Amino acid sequence: MQDKIQSRREFLKKMAITGSVATLAASPWLSAFAQSSTAGKxxxxxxxxxxxxxxSRGKQLLRLLFEITESSNLEIAALCDVYQxxxxxxxxxxxxxxMNPVLYNNYEDLLNKEKVDGVIIATPLHQHAHIAIDAMLAGIHVFCEKSMARTLDTTKAMYDAHKATGKILQIGHQRLFNPVYLEGMQRIHNGELGKLGQIRAYWHRNNDWRRPVPDNTIEMERFINWRLYKEYSAGLLTELMSHQIQVANWAxxxxxxxxxxxxxxxxxxxxxxxxxxxALIYSYEDGTQFIYDSMTSNKKYGLEEQIMGHKGTIEFETNRYYTETPPPAPGILQLLNDMESGFFGKVMIGGASWVPETAVKYNGEPIIENTDFYDTALQLEGFAxxxxxxxxxxxxxxxxxxxSIWTLLGEIAIETGEKLTLANKYKI
Incomplete structure (x- = not known):
């Protein structure tokens, strides 16, 4: 991992020097890295x-923190979990x-006893809101994994606490820091894809999403496999789709x-x-649709976000850009040249169709050339x-x-079978 982290840093340094990815300089959150404030450090x-x-997620974030501790001048001061x-x-x-962080079983003890600048929350979804709110009220900045919270009301309460305290509330949408997405969004917003007509996204897996349980009690089953129970999670929606509707909204x-x-x-x-x-359909005011599906019993198509305009298409996960006017295939090009030179003579109006209207095989081009980076590490560097x-x-x-709000509204739409709009009290 260390080699890849170093490679990523060199890659980003090169982009900053050459300006080859304009969005890295123009992006408001990346340019904010250079800002200072009397409220800061x-x-x-x-x-x-x-x-x-x-x-599992907390451990992955911790591994990435290890890699940026020195370069970002960080200290991992404390760890907390109710599960020993x-x-x-x-x-x-x-x-x-x-490293020797202080260990806690109760997050309230941590907030009361440790003088930390920020907390990283990677608990199950239903625990996000009260921990984040308590941290912000204690004067501590918050990085919280997505989705924000389990309900519409607790999600809004988190946002309100952020506004009331002025403390940072950063949600774990790492694609916002991914150079592929930053460059692709720059192209989209500059009009290179033309008028966007539709966005499609999907996330397909083939596994039961279960984790081993140390005993056969119902309590431990629900504790370990919280993603499978509605009290704690909306499953595919909050755990996966929340990433992809963020991409659609961003585009x-x-x-x-x-x-x-x-x-x-x-x-x-x-x-x-x-x-x-x-399967869901989100409609936007200009008539654009975001069409989404996810499943856990077939992995052939994996995951992707497809942003489609009348001039081109971007597929972010595979780092590809496709123009609507690709270069013609060599065989068709030769055929057109032969026609132009009169090789075929006259073609009868009522004759057979000799040029089938089939798709041209076109592999597109990369959005950026080098993708050797961890976007979550970039996000954590941003938080610091x-x-x-x-x-x-x-x-x-x-x-x-x-x-988060529209993910949860999608869950309600599925449960009710109704076409839903967002109540004014949740709009910001």
């Missing part, structure tokens, strides 16, 4: 962070890095006006409560720099909020 001050929630096996495993990970620079959807449990009939396949500046671009928080 001096460049030489160490940023002290705590990680709350040390499960996870906490002890992360303690061991830190010890291997010669269109607006939020939907309505959503309709359907879903069911068609394959994994194992006691889970969340759907194993979903925002803390040092004392503020973060409000657009980041709004992206996370709108993605």
């Amino acid at each position: 001096n460049a030489s001050d160490r940023v002290r962070l705590a990680v709350i929630g040390t499960g 096996p996870n906490l002890q495993e992360t303690k061991k990970m830190c010890k291997e890095q010669n 269109l620079q607006k939020t939907p006006v309505s959503v309709t959807g359907t879903g069911s449990i068609v394959y994994w009939k194992d006691g889970r409560e969340v759907n194993d396949n979903v 720099k925002f803390i040092r500046a004392g503020k973060a671009p409000e657009s980041l928080t709004r992206e996370g909020y709108n993605a």
Whole structure:
């Protein structure tokens, strides 16, 4: 990983020098890295962070923090988890890095006892809101994994706490820091794809999404496999789709006006409560549609976001741009040349169709050439720099909020079978 982190840094440094990716310079949240604020910290001050929630995602974030600790002048001051096996495993990970954070089983104790600048929340979804709100009220900046919260009301409460306290609330939508997406969005917003007519996205897997449970109790099953139960998660929607509706909103620079959807449990009939396949249509005020589907019993198509305009298409996950006027295939080109030179003579009007209207095989071109980076590491570096500046671009928080709100409204649309709009009290 260290080699890849270093390669990513060199790549971004090169882009900053050459200007080959204009969005990295123009993006409001990246340009904010250089800002300072009396509410922030001096460049030489160490940023002290705590990680709350040390499960699979928390461990991955911790590994990335290890890689940027020195370059971003960070200290991992504390770890917190109610589940001892996870906490002890992360303690061991830190010890291997010669780090000795204080361990807590209760996040309130951590907030009260540790003088940290920021917390990283990677707990199950239903625990996000109260932890984030308590942290901001305690004067601590927050990085919270997506989605923001389990309900519309608790999501809005998180946003309101951010506005009331002035503390950073950064949500884990790492694509906002991904150079492929930054460059692609620059092209989209500059009109290179023309008028956007439709956005399609999907996320397909083939696994049961279950994790081993150390005993056979119902309580432990729900604790470990919280993603499968509606009390704690909206399943495919909050865990996966929330990323992709954020991309759609970003591309269109607006939020939907309505959503309709359907879903069911068609394959994994194992006691889970969340759907194993979903399909939704989000409509925007100009008539553009965001069409989404996700499933967990077939992985052939993987995941993708397809942004389609009358001049071209961008597929972000595979880093491809396709123009609507690709170069003609060599065989067709020769045929056209032969026609122009009169080789074929006259073609009868009523004759057979000799040029079939089939798709031209065209592999497109990369959006950017080098993709050797971790966008989540870039996002964590951003969080540290925002803390040092004392503020973060409000657009980041709004992206996370709108993605979360419309994800949850999509869940309600599936459950009710109705076409839904967003109540005014949730609009920001």
